[in-house]
Amino acid sequence: MDASIEDPRLSTSVEVVFAKQPLPELGAQVTLRSMALSVVLGVVFCFVGLRIQVTAGIVPALNMPITVLSFFLLKCSVRLLHKGGLTTLPFTRQENMFLMTCVVTCLNLTVTGGFATSLIGMTSIVAKTLSDDPDPRDVVDNVPTTKWILYFFLIGLAGVFANIPFTQVMIIDYNLLFPTGTVIGQLINSFHTPEGAYVAKLQVMAIFKAFFGSFTWSVFQWFYTSGNGCGFQNFPSFGLGLYKRRFYFDFSALYVGLGMICPLMVNLGLLFGAIVSWGFLYPFLETKQGQWYETESPSSLKGLNGYKVFITVALIVTDGLINFVTLITSAAINFYQMRQEGDTSGLANYINKLHPSLNYDERKRIEVFMASRIPIAGPVAAYVACAAVTAVAVPAMFSQIRFYHIAALYTAMPVIVFCNTYATGLTDWSVAPTYAKFMVFVIAAWIGRPGAVVASLLASGMTMGTLHISSQAMQDLKSGHMTLASPRAMVAGQLFGVALSAVAAPCIFLAFQSSARPGAPVGSKESSYPCPYAGLYRAIGIIGMGGVKELPKYCLEFCLASVCVTVAIDALVLVSQMKGWSVHRYIPSMTVIALPFFAGPFFTIDMCIGSLLLHLWKRMEGSSAALLSSSVAAGLMCGEGLFTLPSAMLNMFKVQPPMCMKFLAGGQEVEVVDSFLNSSKT
Incomplete structure (x- = not known):
């Protein structure tokens, strides 16, 4: 163990609990x-x-x-x-x-x-x-x-x-967080935690309590999903108007837990991207049907879906390329500096230079x-x-x-x-x-x-x-x-x-x-x-044979605008980092902003609610939140994640939920449904 690592007895870390267990060899x-x-x-x-x-x-x-x-x-x-x-x-x-x-x-x-x-x-x-x-x-x-x-x-x-x-x-x-990877790592650590560690016991209990609650809630929701658009997942939390734009809370414990462990700027960036795309850009493009494109198909690249796919790809690829070039440039500069300084101090210097404030777990x-x-x-x-x-x-x-x-x-x-x-x-x-x-x-x-x-x-x-x-x-x-x-x-x-x-x-x-x-x-x-x-995939290939002229009007112009915006924002972030300005801390990644452009905004609401719950928890019990929040988030994600297996098996054997819960706009539509139900009874 490196001498620069702090005394493990002063920490309530995960790896201190496992310190008495020798690391197994590769075999x-x-x-x-x-x-x-x-x-x-x-x-x-x-x-x-x-x-x-x-x-x-x-x-x-x-x-x-x-x-x-x-x-x-x-x-x-x-x-x-x-x-x-x-x-x-x-x-x-x-x-x-x-x-x-x-x-x-x-x-x-x-x-x-x-x-x-x-x-x-x-x-x-x-x-x-x-x-x-x-x-x-x-x-x-x-x-x-x-x-x-x-x-x-x-x-x-x-x-x-x-x-x-x-x-x-x-x-x-x-x-990088890699939320599912982080949660699975925490889950496996909790499964193997040696007995006698008080903090570890608290974290394991928190995981399993949240797990049981999330799994039970998923089972309860399943009973109301017999049909398309049924169940709590389709609850119009902010009204039917926003629901049609896919802005709603779908009561997903998985995404709430994910929001609890993702940084606040990531969640806010997702919400911002959802509002820009599904709140403003796509409603505007829908008004151009018949002028810029003809098809109403939600999957054809000749229609609105063409804008969604190509704008999303333009944003993500541009941001990724800038990060890739930055990485290569930074690595070359660091390598040159190390050669000039004759730096051979090894791992300890690497940790102290790049991660000077790491705790025992992270250093280990x-x-x-x-x-x-x-x-x-x-x-x-x-x-x-x-x-x-x-x-x-x-x-x-x-x-x-x-x-x-x-x-x-x-x-x-x-x-x-x-x-x-x-x-x-x-x-x-x-x-x-x-x-x-x-x-x-x-x-x-x-x-x-x-x-x-x-x-x-x-x-x-x-x-x-x-x-x-x-x-x-x-x-x-x-x-x-x-x-x-x-x-x-x-x-x-x-x-x-x-x-x-x-x-x-x-x-x-x-x-x-x-x-x-x-x-x-x-x-x-x-x-x-x-x-x-x-x-769908074959249809895209057939359209692609005609080249870019098959895309809806101005699609390439929107992609070019997306590239320019991404370059400008990433340049601002890089300059801010080099100058020591704090503005880059408040600018989310363009990759994060781009994800809801194609996936939709519903999961961003869930993740922001996860951030809100974590904030309230920290305000009420800061020490408890710091110790147990990641464990609770892991339990929430695992419970709903595990239910996917029995749900898939029920679907495989064509076992249908017994009820459908659906929401309708008031007025004539409700009267028609009531009339149908009354007639079906007779």
Whole structure:
């Protein structure tokens, strides 16, 4: 331990509680029993996740159920081995993190690789829903499972390797929150806390009380959601007028908890972006229907959705590029200064220079992280090799896409990975689906001839999978950082999860295809597995073949204005930091402001309420809030997060809630409904 670390006896920290437990070696973190359990859990969650996606289209976050189940199953397996008289390694939080990382990575690659979106969108089944006579060059049917295994494996590897070079920057230098990663780290620490630590007991009790309340509230809400627009999630808190603009409190304990742990400026930035976009910009654009665009479709890029997608991408990519360039420039200057000063003082000087006021926990975590960090040269070389193999293998499997399309995609991917991961670290929100839709349009417009749709859908799948794996891998690394798990063990878990998903996902999808009803194959509207978003992705590719002229009027001008505003605000922040002005503390990140432009404003209300509750708690009991607020937030997020699993299972077996609670405007509409209900009784 570094001598510069404060006396642990003076702190009520998490790591003081674990101080008597020696850190396990890499072999004790990456164990055969955890790998065996990850295969079982990975296959189960892949089946559940893909089943939900091919039916409903949207998969809820299953990180919390995976975390809880991985802990209890691994703990039970260790106990069974002990009862059988077998000597086993101690069950540690680091091994728990390895197991959870394997399963989460496996699930993420399965649901973002494109089976229910871009890849099924290439088939003739989906093509015929958009055209009676689709071009056969833009249709791909009956792809062998072995090809999908290789395709998924390459996507997953690229996602993991593209992420590793930014790990130290995101987690140590920028100290980004990664809310879900932080909460999971706290949860696993609480599961493994040794008995006898008073503060730890208080925090564990706070987690489980909030967890029970959040889970119970989620169960209660479920009973009122039988139908579209039903339930507390659709409560018009600020009136029906604002509700139509998606400004309402949806009673989500998850987002309230998220708001409690996110910085105030992040929550206010989200709210500001929601007001600018959904309060002013989009209502203005709606008045231009018939002048600037014709379609009323909420998903077509030819209509209002085109503005939403491209403005959001312009804001996030510009902000990410500026941060990326700033990072590279700053790193070069620091490296030059260290060479000039002959600085060889190592870790202690690094901590004291960049983080002089860290507490015991934070310093200990940085020490462990830096001691087992992965040299950048390895993952960079692996990413280049993976890109080269992909540029050869994918065109060999699908003639519609060329090697230079993939080379261009993988050249730009590290910058996009940085942008998306940075946004996830600030707000917990990955915008990988937005980038994927954007990439469909770009590649289709680039090729502009028959075959472009298939090529663009393949590029979309690569983009979505790589970006989502990267951002979620950083979430897991944040959790590992908080539990003193070795970054090398975490990356090993991610690679094992990729290999598991590459085999399991195509086989599970093949099982869905085999079990589909005769005459209603996967992807058709009559099927039990309709893949509702597949047609959307294919439609974007068809529009993209026409180029930017297919976009609504003035869309590019709005994007250019977004770029200029982002550059101006980021320049103000940089100048403020260099001059020592305090104004930069009150300017939220443009990435944060951009997220509600596409996602909507409802979750920003929840997060701001979380900030308000935390502020009131601090005003009433400051010491209690400082000690327990993060634990309460973790419990709120975990309770609702865990309910997604039984909710998904109920939906899978078509168990419907018994009631629908819906709100209507007063007047004639209520009279019509009352008349209908009265007549139905008779």
